[in-house]
Amino acid sequence: SEEFWGTEPRRLINKYYSKHHDVVTDRFTIDTGIHTEAICRCWKSKKFPFCDNSHKYHNKFHKDNVGPLTLKRP
Numbered sequence: 001s002e003e004f005w006g007t008e009p010r011r012l013i014n015k016y017y018s019k020h021h022d023v024v025t026d027r028f029t030i031d032t033g034i035h036t037e038a039i040c041r042c043w044k045s046k047k048f049p050f051c052d053n054s055h056k057y058h059n060k061f062h063k064d065n066v067g068p069l070t071l072k073r074p
């Protein structure tokens with residue numbers, strides 16, 4: 001809805017999900033056939049789909065708290 005998303009680009013950023021965390025990351029142990037990988041969820045990584053820590057600049061600039069999804073091999 002317009003109320004939820006707003007019209008300013010900054011308001012398109014995560015505004016509600018886990019805002020009480022400094023950085024939102026989720027970790028799963030799953031057999032992906034690869035060793036531990038951090039998957040980008042901010043869409044700013046130059047190594048997409050892998051995290052290159054660009055989320056740190058994104059979070060600081062946009063006052064967001066998105067972090068990667070980390071997949072770890074069992």
Ligand code: FES
Nearest residue numbers: 040041051054055
């Ligand atoms: Fe996008 Fe880390 S660079 S989550």
